[in-house]
Amino acid sequence: MTEATTGILPEKRQVAMSFSRAAASYDGVAGLQRSVSDQLLARLPLDLSADHWLDLGCGTGYCSRALSTRFPGSSGLALDIAEGMLRHAREQGAAQAFVAGDAESLPLRGESCDLIFSNLALQWCADFSAVLSEARRVLRANGVFAFSSLCVGTLQELRDSWQAVDGLVHVNRFRRFADYQQLCSASSLELVELRCEPQVLHFPDVRQLTHELKALGAHNLNPGRPGGLTGRARLQAFLAAYEAQRQPQGLPATYQVVYGVLRKKSGIAG
Template sequence: MTDLSVAALPGGLPDKRQVAASFSRAAASYDSVAELQRDVGTQLMNRLPVDFRPARWLDLGCGTGYFTRALAERFGEGLALDIAEGMLRHARPLGGATHFIAGDAERLPLQDSTCDLIFSSLAVQWCADFEAVLGEAFRVLKPGGIFAFASLCAGTLYELRDSWRQVDGLVHVNRFREFARYEQLCAASGLRSVCLENRLHVLHYPDVRSLTHELKALGAHNLNPGRPGGLTGRARILGLVEAYEQFRQPQGLPATYQVVYAVLEKPL
């Protein structure tokens, strides 16, 4: 069994090229295990104002294009952007956008004041400089435009993290920004907060291998400095399984995700 989680913390993020390569490799398997991603993206779409009709929108961190196509059904075709070329190759033939763009959320290859909506579901947690992401959203949005994003914050996968801590002292599991940091950065961005909240999502698995298999299929590999190299030894895996069993519930082994939902508006 390989070790399969990746850190996301300012100053501790893996190299962007490694992130892009990891998600590119996962493009073919991603949708088959993306239950949480579909749920979160749907909830984010439901948080958009009912009467909101953007003339031009951007799906930021589009991945396989699942929500690119959902946005197109609702608003007509827009733009889709991702840092992972493999994801874009998967998404392009399925449509939904007039252009699928390889690019970085911290340096959007778009002109000022050109979008009415920037939609981003479970992508910006991989950005080390979230202040830059907010600045780019402010720059690219038209006055009255909306930046709607869902991200992950501290406390995500705490069961897996705490179980590994009982096994060794190495870096195994995702680290994300505190929700309070999201609040601070959004408040200082110049964008008006229509909605900013932290919601719990809990998935259940029959065993630890089912969870780690899903993380691998999603492309969420461990790219942390200080991570263990190569395969994880049998004794350590048995230790992980034993430790995680302490969290077992009637539904199975829980995996908790702390999800940030935000709808921010650029003032007129």
């Protein structure tokens, strides 16, 4: 996938509505999201001092609370495109300020943040180069942009099982890791770390996996997804294909997690 992703990734309004609806159920099934957030937090440079930080795509506020603990006395801003998530985060007192906004066009003044932290949100952005450009603009000199995202290969077991049945889009599409590499290298930000690490979850059955995706707001949102009900014969064929991949721990669901840490060098204009 290149950055010409219009019509491939979900439309922003759909993403915002889906995650707003999932705000109440999100924390109950967000174990992977919390684990990835903790790993991303551990990747922050030890010398980083963040008086002003931005939790970009804050969701229900888990990362904001962690950042407040990591940087006591700091000023934090939680931003999300889904207003339902922001309401939930505000109720938790996760940050000092809460703003509805878009990662590709941040409603913030230039050079206003020491840290931009984004956990499993940027996979929904069609123009990742715009995200990087906005990060560069908003960061102060020596500021850090730390993000986690998902790339091609995520939910591959689910995708392969549907491919055995039909050619329709049943699983969300994701950017290639090579695209993250190319775009980060071209961003004028110093690349501290960029790697992809698979995390495999296991489920007792497909119903629990699809329930979790819906509760997260991350069920299939892509253009080309099938409309209406799936016929019984196709559904049974899909279930049989997925069952063939069962492991001793259960049915696998692999997430290809991208971790990126970039720094704005001194002397780089926004």
